[in-house]
Amino acid sequence: MNQEFGAIADLVRLHAQHTPDRPALADAQHTLDYRALDALMDRVAAALQRDGLRAGDAIAVCAASSVHYTAVFLGALRAGVAVAPLAPGSAPASLARMITDADARLLFTDASAAEVISAAKATGLPHIALDGSEVGRALDDWLAAPDARPEPVQTQPGWAFNIIYSSGTTGEPKGIVQGHGMRWSHIQRGAKYEYDSHTVTLLSTPLYSNTTLVVFFPTIAFGGCVVLMPKFDALAYLQLAEKHRVTHTMLVPVQYQRLMAHPRFDAHDLSTFRHKFSTSAPFNAALKADVLKRWPGGLVEFYGMTEGGGTCILEAHLNPTKLHTVGQPAPGSDIRLIDEEGNELPRDNLDAAGEVVGHSAGMMTGYHRQPEKTREAEWFDATGKRFIRTGDVGRFDADGFLTLFDRKKDMxxxxxxxxxxxxxxxxxxxxxxxxxxxxxxxxxxxxxxxxxxxxxxxxxxxxxxxxxxxxxxxxxxxxxxxxxxxxxxxxxxxxxxxxxxxxxxxxxx
The missing domain is CATH 3.30.300.30 (ANL, C-terminal domain)
Structure with a gap:
């Protein structure tokens, strides 16, 4: 994982060769080992190429989290095809706009999105049902033959990996294009958080969220197993965590709140946890303290944007006096503050609060087909170095920890x-x-x-x-x-x- 760049789909192939029987993916109905996952990815990639898709094209997936969802995602990457994961809870008109904006050539879906997909059929895309329901052609019928092998693709760091949509109730949705190089940067930090071939990651946040993907892909890259919950339920989560001997997870703060408040939380054996992650929303310091006290393993909070542009990391278990902050800039992240006029604020002025901007290797290419929106999200320093504006207002303390005060935007x-x-x-x-x-x-x-x-x-x-x-x-x-x-x-x-x-x-x- 120390190499400058690699393709996640290639890593799955290596795991299939060296640990073919190790579980890779599990949901309530199915489990795939690495041999089966690798073969299914080949069938997906070959079917995409058969249907005329080439590197740089895109597909859309609008479905609940499942083994087949993730296999299609990974198979598309093997063919060099970008994936636009879309929320089944989207408004129909919004979903149609996002599918069109992504230039998606195929739509993979399931019964969880039946109502909205029916209303969005004006897009005219072929529909493929991941769950065998009536919402489209059955996945088994669409796939290439069991022994199919796709044409080899040499993945490039700058190619689009996925397009994640940040909004889209009305007006033009914003598609955030993340490259393969950005995702590889997430893999490279995986060893620090003890990802390995024995990792078992439990995910209850949806796959259309970057929150989920920043943990999903490192688990697969290191040869671990991902257990998928299509919908969060506190008791079911605790039962699965104990059953599967889970080591890693990603949860948003409101999920931590519900778990810690559950009357049976302390009755479950969670001793196998190595690291728990959180992002996406403000995380109350008192709640962090409760998690540290009652839940084994480290607690790590990521602060950043789907657009990328730098990350702050709070390793709460190592910094119990800094729970009110979102941590320090991650290695390779350049985080600065600017005033209302776009002038950089001096780092040594501890009284200065300003908009947080960031630069890192993990930055979006831009908003898909919206260059003006991309320019609005960028800030350049005196040397021309590119940063992404967060819209958040914060201040650094003397130890370099960032405290957030408010959002400039009304999000x-x-x-x-x-x-x-x-x-x-x-x-x-x-x-x-x-x-x-x-x-x-x-x-x-x-x-x-x-x-x-x-x-x-x-x-x-x-x-x-x-x-x-x-x-x-x-x-x-x-x-x-x-x-x-x-x-x-x-x-x-x-x-x-x-x-x-x-x-x-x-x-x-």
């Missing part, structure tokens, strides 16, 4: 997923009853944060709050639904007309 993180208020505001404004609207994120015990809408109703309109809330939530994906909607006489605004969202949050307290 809401609910259950580990990003929700953009402007998307939801555009939806609500589409109702005839709405004169003005603002959406803010408010604290939620269940989700970490949840979106709430404040609406100025048109004069004389009789629509009720409940009716408008139900209408709005029917227009968006499951993870983007409003928790509450309240009528207000007038939105608070500054002298230049900017909505004062902090005042709205105070109203929600």
């Amino acid at each position: 809401i993180i609910s259950g580990g997923f990003n929700i953009y208020p402007s998307d939801l505001e555009a939806v609500v404004r589409g109702h005839a009853a709405v004169a003005d609207v603002a959406v803010v994120g408010v604290p939620s015990e269940q989700w970490g944060e949840t979106p709430v809408a404040f609406v100025v109703r048109r004069e004389g309109d009789a629509t009720t709050e409940d009716a408008l809330l139900q209408w709005a939530n029917a227009q968006v994906g499951k993870t983007q639904r409003l928790a509450r909607l309240s009528f207000i006489d007038e939105l608070p605004r500054s002298a230049i007309g900017k909505v004062l969202k902090r005042e709205l949050r105070d109203l929600s307290a």
Whole structure:
């Protein structure tokens, strides 16, 4: 893993040759060892090439986590084909836009996405059912012959590995293109966190999230086994962790909260854990402390963006006095702070708070087919070095640990997923009853944060709050639904007309 670059699909081949009987993937219905996974990847890659796909093309996958989902993902990589993993809970119109934006040539799906896929069939893509359901052609029928071998592909670091969509309720979705080189950088840090051929990783976050993939691929690269949960349930998670003797996991903070609060948490044997990871949302210091006290193994928090641009890492078990921070810049990550005008703030000014920007080997190529959005996300230092802007405001302490204070952007993180208020505001404004609207994120015990809408109703309109809330939530994906909607006489605004969202949050307290 110390080599400058390698292909993950090639590593699977090596594992199949040296440890063919070692389990690679498991879900509730199936288990694949490395021999079977390697053969299935060949059949996927050969079928893609048979259908005319070549290196640089893309497929879309919209399904629940499963062994066959991951085998298709890995098989596409063997053919040099990029993967756009999409959320089954997306709104139909949004899903159609993302499929089109990715230039996907095939769509792999299952019954979990049946409703939304039916509404998105206007894309005209061939549908392949991973689970044998009626949503498309059966995977077994589509695959190449059992003894098929694809044409060899020499994977390049700059090729697109995957396209992850950060939003997309309305307007143009943003596809984050991550290269093979970026994913290889995640593999290279794997040895530090004790990934090896005996690793067993339990994943209950979805495969369309970068949160999941930053742990999934290192496990496979090192020859370990990934156990997949299509849906998180605290008790089921604990039972699987004990049954499979799990060593690694990735969870978002709200999942840690639910696990630690479960009455049977302490009754389960979790002594095999080496490292637990977290990312995607603010992680309360008190909750970190509880995890450290009651759950064996290290606790590591990653702070960064799907777009890449540098990572901060908090090894909480080694830094118990820094639990209020997101850690220090990772090796190879250059993290800096800039002011409102884009000027770099001096690192030795410990009173200075600014927007966090970062540079590393693991940066997105750009937003797919959106050069203007890409330029907006970039910042360059005096030497021309490229950084990615996070939109987060933070400050370094004397030891180089980063504390976050607020997000410049109004993004809401609910259950580990990003929700953009402007998307939801555009939806609500589409109702005839709405004169003005603002959406803010408010604290939620269940989700970490949840979106709430404040609406100025048109004069004389009789629509009720409940009716408008139900209408709005029917227009968006499951993870983007409003928790509450309240009528207000007038939105608070500054002298230049900017909505004062902090005042709205105070109203929600």
